Amino acid sequence: MSEGLGxxxxxxxxxxxxxxxxxxxxxxxSCRSLDESxxxxxxxxxxxxxxxxxxxxxxxxGFYPYRNLQTTIEQITAxxxxxxxxxxxxxxxxxxxxxxxxxxxxxxxxxxxxxxxLAMGNHDDRANFLQVFEGPTENEQAVKGKHVVTxxxxxxxxxxxxxxxxxxxxxxxxxxxxxxxxxxxLRESDDRPTILFFxxxxxxxxxxxxxxxRLFEMVKSVxxxxxxxxxxxxxxxxxxxxxxxxxxxxxxxxNFRDDQPLGWVEARLTARGGEFILHAVGGDKKADGDRxxxxxxx
Numbered sequence: 001m002s003e004g005l006g007x008x009x010x011x012x013x014x015x016x017x018x019x020x021x022x023x024x025x026x027x028x029x030s031c032r033s034l035d036e037s038x039x040x041x042x043x044x045x046x047x048x049x050x051x052x053x054x055x056x057x058x059x060x061x062g063f064y065p066y067r068n069l070q071t072t073i074e075q076i077t078a079x080x081x082x083x084x085x086x087x088x089x090x091x092x093x094x095x096x097x098x099x100x101x102x103x104x105x106x107x108x109x110x111x112x113x114x115x116x117x118l119a120m121g122n123h124d125d126r127a128n129f130l131q132v133f134e135g136p137t138e139n140e141q142a143v144k145g146k147h148v149v150t151x152x153x154x155x156x157x158x159x160x161x162x163x164x165x166x167x168x169x170x171x172x173x174x175x176x177x178x179x180x181x182x183x184x185x186l187r188e189s190d191d192r193p194t195i196l197f198f199x200x201x202x203x204x205x206x207x208x209x210x211x212x213x214r215l216f217e218m219v220k221s222v223x224x225x226x227x228x229x230x231x232x233x234x235x236x237x238x239x240x241x242x243x244x245x246x247x248x249x250x251x252x253x254x255n256f257r258d259d260q261p262l263g264w265v266e267a268r269l270t271a272r273g274g275e276f277i278l279h280a281v282g283g284d285k286k287a288d289g290d291r292x293x294x295x296x297x298x
Contacts, residue, residue: 048231049251054098065253088121088199095125170207172200243297
């Protein structure tokens with residue numbers, strides 16, 4: 001199930017051309033930070049792939065997702081940010097009620113004080129999630145069958161989208177209704193720098209976001225879209241498409257490759273760019289504390 005562009009170019013060719021020139025992320029030393037003297041800024045925590053099970057002792061590849069998220073929340077609350085975004089795969093496999101019950105308890109120290117935005121991943125069950133987390137929030141937008149949230153976060157805007165297609169199957173899809181809503185919202189909103197969040201990766205494999213080409217075609221000329229943040233791969237990395245920064249968050253639960261960290265990312269954001277600091281709680285920790293500084297496209 002793929003959607004073409006109608007310009008005589010294949011999905012694979014389009015993605016290869018757009019992503020092959022990825023780069024622009026600069027690793028900084030621990031003493032460097034954004035110049036915030038003339039810019040209002042906000043500080044958020046970003047995480048992904050928590051995979052919380054109803055059993056706190058559930059483990060995979062020697063990793064314990066429940067314990068990893070406990071450690072992550074302890075680190076986040078030690079110096080509380082303005083909020084937290086988690087880009088899906090909140091539950092271990094099939095999004096059971098008890099999975100979300102444990103997740104809700106683990107997030108309690110943050111949700112009691114700050115906004116927490118939770119995206120749907122392919123291991124989530126939307127109906128069960130909404131039951132446990134008490135249905136739509138005041139910021140949720142009306143996209144039928146999707147859990148979509150918009151947050152005005154100081155100098156930037158977050159749009160948390162829903163790429164869940166099937167529970168416990170890897171592909172993702174935003175779908176026509178959500179893309180239409182997104183296109184309208186972007187057109188009608190002010191020029192505040194906007195960051196899109198969802199779960200699925202942006203490649204051309206069967207388990208990636210199936211309508212990624214339509215998304216890219218929509219946003220590449222919308223200059224207010226500065227970055228896309230996602231998870232799914234359990235790999236930490238930065239790339240670009242048409243000047244839009246693509247930020248692949250590490251998992252907190254477990255990795256699939258021994259060279260990947262587990263943890264969360266501290267995001268210090270202004271209207272001109274962002275600084276992203278890795279906080280590794282497990283896996284390969286050698287990059288713990290590394291900083292990546294990005295400037296938004298004009």
